[in-house]
Amino acid sequence: MEAFTFVLFGATGDLAKRKIYPALYNLFIDHKLPQSFSVIGLGRRELTNEAFQANIEHSLHEFSRREANDPNSIQNFLRAFSYCVLDVGHKEDYYKLLKLIETKEEELQSEPNRMFYLSVGPEFFETITANIHESGLGSANGWKRLVIEKPFGHDLQSARDLNTNLKQVFTEDEIFRIDHYLGKPMVQKLVDLQLNNPVLKAVLDNRHIANVQITANEIVGVEERAGYYDHVGAVRDMFQNHMLQVLMMLTINFPNNSTTENVRFKKKLVMESLELLHKEDVRTNVVRGQYEAGMIQGKPVLVILLNLTLPLLHKMIPLLQLSYKLTIIFGAVFLFTFVQVKE
Ligand SMILES: O=C1O[C@H](COP(=O)(O)O)[C@@H](O)[C@H](O)[C@H]1O
Numbered sequence: 001m002e003a004f005t006f007v008l009f010g011a012t013g014d015l016a017k018r019k020i021y022p023a024l025y026n027l028f029i030d031h032k033l034p035q036s037f038s039v040i041g042l043g044r045r046e047l048t049n050e051a052f053q054a055n056i057e058h059s060l061h062e063f064s065r066r067e068a069n070d071p072n073s074i075q076n077f078l079r080a081f082s083y084c085v086l087d088v089g090h091k092e093d094y095y096k097l098l099k100l101i102e103t104k105e106e107e108l109q110s111e112p113n114r115m116f117y118l119s120v121g122p123e124f125f126e127t128i129t130a131n132i133h134e135s136g137l138g139s140a141n142g143w144k145r146l147v148i149e150k151p152f153g154h155d156l157q158s159a160r161d162l163n164t165n166l167k168q169v170f171t172e173d174e175i176f177r178i179d180h181y182l183g184k185p186m187v188q189k190l191v192d193l194q195l196n197n198p199v200l201k202a203v204l205d206n207r208h209i210a211n212v213q214i215t216a217n218e219i220v221g222v223e224e225r226a227g228y229y230d231h232v233g234a235v236r237d238m239f240q241n242h243m244l245q246v247l248m249m250l251t252i253n254f255p256n257n258s259t260t261e262n263v264r265f266k267k268k269l270v271m272e273s274l275e276l277l278h279k280e281d282v283r284t285n286v287v288r289g290q291y292e293a294g295m296i297q298g299k300p301v302l303v304i305l306l307n308l309t310l311p312l313l314h315k316m317i318p319l320l321q322l323s324y325k326l327t328i329i330f331g332a333v334f335l336f337t338f339v340q341v342k343e
Helices: 014-029 049-063 071-078 091-108 122-135 156-167 185-196 198-203 223-251 260-273 279-285
Strands: 004-009 037-043 081-085 114-118 144-148 175-177 211-218 286-291 294-296 299-301 317-326 334-342
Touching (some): 004 014, 004 091, 037 091, 049 081, 114 122, 185 198, 185 223
Parallel strands (some): 114 144, 144 175
Antiparallel strands (some): 294 299, 317 334
């Protein structure tokens, strides 16, 4: 595997600590990362490399799927990490970053292969990619990749605009629009189940099933992400991406030798088969709610307020339920209900 630099925007954020560092660590111990790689974490806050590495180690202990209990492997892993202060809107910071990346590439004698991971709010996607372009960060001789999660725009037009802007800097092959729900073992097994489980195959039809409910039942609350949630909302944060991906994985009819294009095409068919939700149906088909702080299983659950001037913060925890009709599956109309509850 070729050496590369992983450039992480939003390195002090929630997604990085909960998912990205543990995921990288698990790849590392499975020898799925190259011999030499470097991770440069970016954030606005001043942080020494040592403090940054200590935070990462903490997140491994708290969130890694497999226990992080081998001090040697943790130290070897952490050695790859360095931190750089960057304000996404400051062009000079990108030149400073370029210097740091080049120094690391020289130290590791690696090709300038660079992966840019945007673990930041969607409002920064375009500024960051434009600055990657202008500063020359993306024009070295190696490969480059852009990894971006959600929300991808806030409506159809803004999603199209975002695509257009990203494509001025990255080719389609270089853009990875990811959804971490697709990496969940159970979601990945849905295809196998459909293809290989005769019992399931036999009952997956309109004579046996009238209604499918997809539930995201979380025990993690909004916590420090109240500012983000208040701004983005549950529909854009969870539904249009994660829950619809689960729907597509469940209903798509995969051939054994699927190509990327084929999967995309089939997913598009599923989406086109969803009956549009019209304004007049919203009252009957959509339930939205918010919880306040309370007790779960005898334990008090607080909504941690940020020091922000957002009036609604104390009612942040979302409940979302949406029902759609889907006509493609097994030749019948199915009712799909999606429920997201953050306890
Ligand atoms: O993307 C998100 O997903 C998490 C839930 O992910 P999980 O892997 O822990 O099930 C959710 O808590 C968060 O609000 C959302 O942004």
